[in-house]
Amino acid sequence: xxxxxxxxxxxxxxxxxxxxxxxxxxxxxxxxxxxxxxxxxxxxxxxxxxxxxxxxxxxxxxxxxxxxxxxxxxxxxxxxxxxxxxxxxxxxxxxxxxxxxxxxxxxxxxxxxxxxxxxxxxxxxxxxxxxxxxxxxxxxxxxxxxxxxxxxxxxxxxxxxxxxxxxxxxxxxxxxxxxxxxxxxxxxxxxxxxxxxxxxxxxxxxxxxxxxxxxxxxxxxxxxxxxxxxxxxxxxxxxxxxxxxxxxxxxxxxxxxxxxxxxxxxxxxxxxxxxxxxxxxxxxxxxxxxxxxxxxxxxxxxxxxxxxxxxxxxxxxxxxxxxxxxxxxxxxxxxxxxxxxxxxxxxxxxxxxxxxxxxxxxxxxxxxxxxxxxxxxxx
Amino acid sequence: xxxxxxxxxxxxxxxxxxxxxxxxxxxxxxxxxxxxxxxxxxxxxxxxxxxxxxxxxxxxxxxxxxxxxxxxxxxxxxxxxxxxxxxxxxxxxxxxxxxxxxxxxxxxxxxxxxxxxxxxxxxxxxxxxxxxxxxxxxxxxxxxxxxxxxxxxxxxxxxxxxxxxxxxxxxxxxxxxxxxxxxxxxxxxxxxxxxxxxxxxxxxxxx
Numbered sequence: 001x002x003x004x005x006x007x008x009x010x011x012x013x014x015x016x017x018x019x020x021x022x023x024x025x026x027x028x029x030x031x032x033x034x035x036x037x038x039x040x041x042x043x044x045x046x047x048x049x050x051x052x053x054x055x056x057x058x059x060x061x062x063x064x065x066x067x068x069x070x071x072x073x074x075x076x077x078x079x080x081x082x083x084x085x086x087x088x089x090x091x092x093x094x095x096x097x098x099x100x101x102x103x104x105x106x107x108x109x110x111x112x113x114x115x116x117x118x119x120x121x122x123x124x125x126x127x128x129x130x131x132x133x134x135x136x137x138x139x140x141x142x143x144x145x146x147x148x149x150x151x152x153x154x155x156x157x158x159x160x161x162x163x164x165x166x167x168x169x170x171x172x173x174x175x176x177x178x179x180x181x182x183x184x185x186x187x188x189x190x191x192x193x194x195x196x197x198x199x200x201x202x203x204x205x206x207x208x209x210x211x212x213x214x215x216x217x218x219x220x221x222x223x224x225x226x227x228x229x230x231x232x233x234x235x236x237x238x239x240x241x242x243x244x245x246x247x248x249x250x251x252x253x254x255x256x257x258x259x260x261x262x263x264x265x266x267x268x269x270x271x272x273x274x275x276x277x278x279x280x281x282x283x284x285x286x287x288x289x290x291x292x293x294x295x296x297x298x299x300x301x302x303x304x305x306x307x308x309x310x311x312x313x314x315x316x317x318x319x320x321x322x323x324x325x326x327x328x329x330x331x332x333x334x335x336x337x338x339x340x341x342x343x344x345x346x347x348x349x350x351x352x353x354x355x356x357x358x359x360x361x362x363x364x365x366x367x368x369x370x371x372x373x374x375x376x377x378x379x
Numbered sequence: 380x381x382x383x384x385x386x387x388x389x390x391x392x393x394x395x396x397x398x399x400x401x402x403x404x405x406x407x408x409x410x411x412x413x414x415x416x417x418x419x420x421x422x423x424x425x426x427x428x429x430x431x432x433x434x435x436x437x438x439x440x441x442x443x444x445x446x447x448x449x450x451x452x453x454x455x456x457x458x459x460x461x462x463x464x465x466x467x468x469x470x471x472x473x474x475x476x477x478x479x480x481x482x483x484x485x486x487x488x489x490x491x492x493x494x495x496x497x498x499x500x501x502x503x504x505x506x507x508x509x510x511x512x513x514x515x516x517x518x519x520x521x522x523x524x525x526x527x528x529x530x531x532x533x534x535x536x537x538x539x540x541x542x543x544x545x546x547x548x549x550x551x552x553x554x555x556x557x558x559x560x561x562x563x564x565x566x567x568x569x570x571x572x573x574x575x576x577x578x579x580x581x582x583x584x585x586x
Binding site for chain 2: 004005006007008009010020021022023044047048049050051052053054069071072085086087088089093094095096097098102103104105106107108109110113119120122123124125135136138139165168169171174175193195196197198200201207208209220225226227228240241242243244257258260263264268270273287299300301302323326327329330334337338339340356357358359360361364365366367368369
């Protein structure tokens with residue numbers, strides 16, 4: 001697919017990507033996905049999103065070609081590729097901060113490299129395509145274990161690790177009350193992961209009833225539809241005996257609903273880096289001294305965040321893009337043990353040639369859409 | 380007066396469910412209770428194995444000059460090559476990168492402005508190709524009929540319905556404005572051409 005401007009994409013023939021660096025691999029994509037954060041690109045919110053680029057940072061496939069210095073992969077290997085492009089050797093990577101790599105993104109120092117996520121994130125084409133260039137093939141990708149489903153594998157490239165990472169950023173202690181804003185894929189996985197870390201109560205907030213239903217059945221969560229309350233913060237205070245939650249996770253990001261002015265200035269007029277409604281609700285509904293974890297994606301421009309409340313409440317704010325590969329060994333164990341079944345959230349499987357409809361469906365939240373996968377068309 | 384709410388006293392209301400009840404109800408409950416079992420604890424892990432077999436990566440050939448943030452000391456050794464700078468949008472982007480750091484709003488606002496210019500450059504260019512841009516197919520809007528557009532939205536207490544009407548305006552509005560502008564320009568040109576022709580006829584009669 002290629003981007004043609006806000007709300008517009010189409011399928012075009014492009015050249016098969018070439019090896020541009022000795023440690024590159026070219027991967028033939030077998031399954032990809034549309035991420036909620038892709039919608040920020042699609043809606044024209046992310047600066048330096050160029051016409052002609054291909055989106056997609058969640059994908060798995062088969063190695064088609066490798067560069068001369070690649071040691072760990074061979075042509076024909078089935079691989080899963082983390083959404084982070086990273087070198088493995090810079091100051092940040094050598095400390096495990098893979099999402100903050102300094103060697104892969106000339107366009108910005110504030111963000112690392114991400115496949116198919118604008119030039120602000122390095123200018124790499126993504127995996128909503130038949131072929132994709134994968135830099136640092138000895139560092140990022142891993143072979144998919146034989147026992148793992150392809151659909152579970154593709155969800156391990158971003159959505160599941162990011163939700164799991166969001167719960168970790170909350171520093172959850174046994175018995176904690178955790179509130180998750182957003183019942184999309186990342187929010188569902190954050191809620192599910194909060195239990196793994198010993199939460200005593202997990203509450204999920206959204207306005208889409210079908211997603212809240214999924215939060216109840218998939219993530220065993222207590223749910224509230226913020227559209228039914230005059231003030232969701234007050235409701236959460238009541239629900240927590242006026243203490244507030246110990247941990248709140250923002251799994252919504254830049255296109256949060258719930259405040260018309262914030263939404264329109266953030267997402268329609270692009271006057272903010274995103275609508276900070278969920279983040280402000282998180283700050284207001286967590287208890288004093290509590291922790292707010294942010295894994296929702298925001299743009300690089302400023303947003304109208306209620307920082308004074310965060311200061312006055314003595315909050316710990318923790319956030320980052322997820323360093324995906326660090327999460328894999330533990331998540332593999334959880335999947336094998338039956339604690340997690342990521343593909344349970346998949347609702348739609350869309351052929352690449354119908355991807356424009358897939359984006360519209362996901363963007364407009366039609367047809368009960370939670371997670372659309374992009375499936376390759378048989379050659 | 381009822382019981383005093385939690386934050387006004389030192390004690391905390393006990394949890395609704397015991398650990399045993401949660402463990403029985405939720406698969407894997409507490410499996411990562413110990414922070415040491417959490418892969419991102421501690422956040423920084425110096426010396427972590429990454430698979431890199433270099434101290435500094437070999438450099439990818441630059442080809443054409445590659446724009447970069449002025450907060451970088453140098454061009455990074457690896458970078459994306461999906462859409463090099465080109466045309467008026469490329470000039471705006473080049474200026475934004477060369478002049479303003481990531482800390483300046485001007486940097487990002489110029490890049491967003493360049494994105495809009497870029498889209499129109501490509502829309503206009505597409506009209507000179509066998510495959511002009513088609514807002515109907517490229518927006519996937521026909522999915523409204525196949526994917527229950529009305530049933531998915533209404534009667535479901537969705538709060539986003541209050542602004543979704545803006546999306547078609549944002550997408551179609553510029554096309555309509557451009558169409559009206561083009562029609563006005565053609566009309567003005569036609570008027571000017573016919574006016575000149577009439578002037579020539581009058582002049583011929585005078586002769």
